[in-house]
Amino acid sequence: MPTQSIIRRSTAEALGAFVLVFVGSGTATAAALRFRFTPAVGVLLVALGLGLALFAGIIIVGKVSGGHYNPAVTVGLAAAGRFAWADVPGYLVGQVVGAVVGALAILLVYGQVGARTAGLGAPALAPDINIWQGLAGEGLGTAILVLAVMGAAVDTRAVAGWAPLAIGLTLTALILFLGPATGGSVNPARAFGPDLVAVFFGYPVNWGAFIVSYLIGPLVGGVVGALAYTAVVALPPERAGVQRVGGRRPQAGEAPDRGSADQPGLPAT
Numbered sequence: 444m445p446t447q448s449i450i451r452r453s454t455a456e457a458l459g460a461f462v463l464v465f466v467g468s469g470t471a472t473a474a475a476l477r478f479r480f481t482p483a484v485g486v487l488l489v490a491l492g493l494g495l496a497l498f499a500g501i502i503i504v505g506k507v508s509g510g511h512y513n514p515a516v517t518v519g520l521a522a523a524g525r526f527a528w529a530d531v532p533g534y535l536v537g538q539v540v541g542a543v544v545g546a547l548a549i550l551l552v553y554g555q556v557g558a559r560t561a562g563l564g565a566p567a568l569a570p571d572i573n574i575w576q577g578l579a580g581e582g583l584g585t586a587i588l589v590l591a592v593m594g595a596a597v598d599t600r601a602v603a604g605w606a607p608l609a610i611g612l613t614l615t616a617l618i619l620f621l622g623p624a625t626g627g628s629v630n631p632a633r634a635f636g637p638d639l640v641a642v643f644f645g646y647p648v649n650w651g652a653f654i655v656s657y658l659i660g661p662l663v664g665g666v667v668g669a670l671a672y673t674a675v676v677a678l679p680p681e682r683a684g685v686q687r688v689g690g691r692r693p694q695a696g697e698a699p700d701r702g703s704a705d706q707p708g709l710p711a712t
Contacts, residue, residue, distance in 0.1 A: 449530055449533045450533070451507065452507060452508040452509075452530070452533070452534070452537075453508070453533040453534055453536060453537035454537060455504040455507035455508035455537075456504075456508045456511060456512060456534050456537035456538050456541065457537040457538065457540050457541035457544070458500075458503070458504050458541060459500035459501070459503065459504050459505070459508070459510060459511075459512040459541065460500075460512045460513075460537070460538045460539075460540075460541030460542045460545065460632055460633075460636075461541040461542070461544050461545040461548070462496055462499055462500040462503065462545070463493070463496045463497055463500050463512050463541075463542075463545065463630075463633060464541070464542045464545025464546055464549070464564075464632075464633055464636050464637065465496075465545040465548045465549060466492060466495070466496035466499065467489075467492050467493035467494075467495075467496035467497070467564070467633070468493075468545065468546065468549060468563060468564025468565070468633065468636075468637050469492070469545075469548075469549045469552065469553075469564060470488060470489055470491075470492025470493065470496075470564070471489045471492065471493075471561065471564030471626075472549055472553055472557045472561045472562075472563055472564040473553075474488050474489055474492075475560065475561035475564075476553060476556065476557060476560060476561055482623070486618070486619060486622040486623060487619065489564075489618060489622060489627075490614075490615045490616075490618035490619045490622060490627070491615060493614055493615070493618055493627075493633075494611045494612060494613075494614045494615030494618070495611060495615075497512065497607075497610060497611045497614050498607050498608060498610070498611030498612075500512055501606070501607040501610065501611070502607050505606075505607065508534070508537075509526075509596075510596075510607070510610075511534060511538070512538060512541070512630070512632070513538065513588075513629075513630040513631075513632060513633070513661075513665075514534075514535050514538055514539075514630070514631045514632055514661070514662065514665075515585045515588075515589065515629070515630060515631060515661035515662050515664060515665030516588070516589055516592055516665055517531055517534045517535060517538070518531065518662055518665055518666060519589045519592075519665030519666050519667075519668055519669035519670075520589075520592075520597070520669055522665075522666040522669055522670060523593075523666075523669035523670055523672070523673045524673075525593075525597055525669070525673075525678075538632040539632050539635060539636070541632070541636075542632040542633055542635060542636025542637075543635075543636045543639055543640065544636075545636055546563045546564075546636040546637040546639070546640040546641070547640055549563045549564065549637070550563060550640060550644075555644050558640065558641040558643075558644035558645075558646050559641075559644050559645050559646055562637055562638070562641045562646045562648075563636075563637035563640055563641045563646075564637050565626075565634060565637035565638045565641055565646070565648070566625060566626025566627065566628040566633075566634050566657065567625075567626055567649070567652075568624070568625055568626075568649070568652055568656060569623060569624050569625070572624050572625065574651060574652045574655040574656050575655070576624070577624070577625045577652060577655065577656030577657070577660065578655050578656050578659060578660040579660070580621050580624055580625045580656075580660070581621070581625055581628060581629055581656050581657060581660035581661050581664065582659075582660035582661065582663050582664035582667070583664060584617045584620075584621050584625075584627065584629040584661075584664065585629040585630075585660065585661040585662075585664030585665050585668065586664040586665070586667045586668035586671070587613065587617060587668065588610070588613055588614060588617060588629050588665075588668070589664070589665045589668030589669050589672070590668045590671065590672050591609055591610050591613035592606075592610055593668070593669060593672035593673070593676075593678075594609075594672065594676075595609040595610055596610065597672075597678070598672075598676065598678060614627075614629070617629055625656060625657075628657050628661070629661055629664070630661060631657055631658045631661050631662065634653060634657035634658075635653070635657075635658075638650075638653060
């Protein structure tokens with residue numbers, strides 16, 4: 444039944460967001476509390492933690508929900524006609540719940556000091572970065588992430604099997620660049636979960652920065668990235684309400700499949 448389907452897929456989104464925050468933001472918490480690296484090494488550690496966590500999350504339950512784990516990805520795909528708007532609320536709820544539970548799980552490991560000192564891995568703007576610079580950085584970064592999602596997972600001409608790694612490595616590269624400035628969240632749920640939990644333990648959360656830089660920026664960037672890929676690559680139109688992208692994906696060495704969108708295919712991401 445459709446209701447059972449969206450519940451199952453939203454639950455998968457919650458699990459994937461949990462993995463992303465618990466492992467990825469947990470790595471950021473560990474880097475802040477336990478390791479005495481130079482800033483460059485710390486950014487590399489966090490980038491690898493989050494990129495590999497996203498890779499793992501897509502491998503684990505991406506086959507069920509498509510592996511969004513990010514409101515900006517979900518809204519971007521819906522705006523480009525690659526995901527049903529009716530399913531967006533369920534996905535967003537799952538992503539936020541998973542991120543909050545992931546932050547609570549970090550709290551179980553590192554305790555209150557992890558919240559007070561490291562914000563449970565929540566992203567934050569550098570002292571010399573204002574909220575509008577944060578909006579630009581997070582928005583552009585999210586647009587690039589969604590371009591990778593579209594190119595590796597949504598476009599049926601992509602070679603099968605590479606999407607989880609390609610998307611995870613894209614997130615890693617974005618954090619290497621954006622991490623010193625904004626934390627490289629490019630995901631409103633990933634920013635909100637740790638912020639919501641850490642604020643109850645005295646961590647100073649700038650909610651204005653969250654709204655402008657970590658919510659509006661990624662949502663706008665996700666829509667721009669999805670629409671830009673659709674316009675430039677000229678993906679075939681998809682029927683309203685269809686969640687799956689048509690066409691069998693080519694294996695390594697095969698010619699790309701340019702079949703119609705009416706063929707059965709793989710999940711949207």
